[in-house]
Amino acid sequence: MSNYKTIDPEEFAEIFKALSNPNRLKIFTLLASCCIPGTVSVLDSDDTACVGDLGRELDIVKSTVSHHIKELRRVGLIRTRRDGQKILCWVDPDLVNALREFFAF
């Protein structure tokens, strides 16, 4: 694991912190599993809103979902784009790749 010396501990700690909350991790995994990396995320094929759908899926109020989305976006794990009333979300494949390499021997 020689690459461990090259990472910024503060930055990576922030990323792991973003994944340390169960609901936030579920949001991340939902987004990761429902979309092709690099493309816009949808929970079903009807192109529904991310924040609302995620809240309904996880049974948490939208203000909490919005807060979690903001945090995931802040550390770079996901990206967002407005489409009408809805905010579409998807995972950033580059950061996911960096995380996979972090755990590579």
Added chain:
Amino acid sequence: MSNYKTIDPEEFAEIFKALSNPNRLKIFTLLASCCIPGTVSVLDSDDTACVGDLGRELDIVKSTVSHHIKELRRVGLIRTRRDGQKILCWVDPDLVNALREFFAF
């Protein structure tokens, strides 16, 4: 990322939480970079104590290091073994592999 559906969010969130503290992440990376996976960890070739060495390296008191070691061990990221007065630490390669797969597309 089809494997995202199979993980336990609570368990993985705990693991990420263990890595979410900068000092704890530094301990993990020090252990990961200084030892061959599966073997006993040493910071230098003199087989010195892990807790004391880590504390000196990171400039934090031993009670804090001990607390962090306990947390890393609780979630399975590291393993420990007593050797005389010293507690030797090393990373668990299986869990590191699982984390790498978690971020695999």
Added chain:
DNA sequence: CTTATTGTTCGATATATGTCGAACTATAAA
């Protein structure tokens, strides 16, 4: 323009966490 829908921001609150120093335990050395 008015109403409905979607998402954000704010304030409050309860809970968790990181850190330290002091006291204690365990092992080794003299």
Added chain:
DNA sequence: TTTATAGTTCGACATATATCGAACAATAAG
């Protein structure tokens, strides 16, 4: 047995966080 070294546990404190509901903002529909 006494002393030294290494690590753990405990109590305390300050700080951060997760969550909710209410109020607000933006966009769409009528």
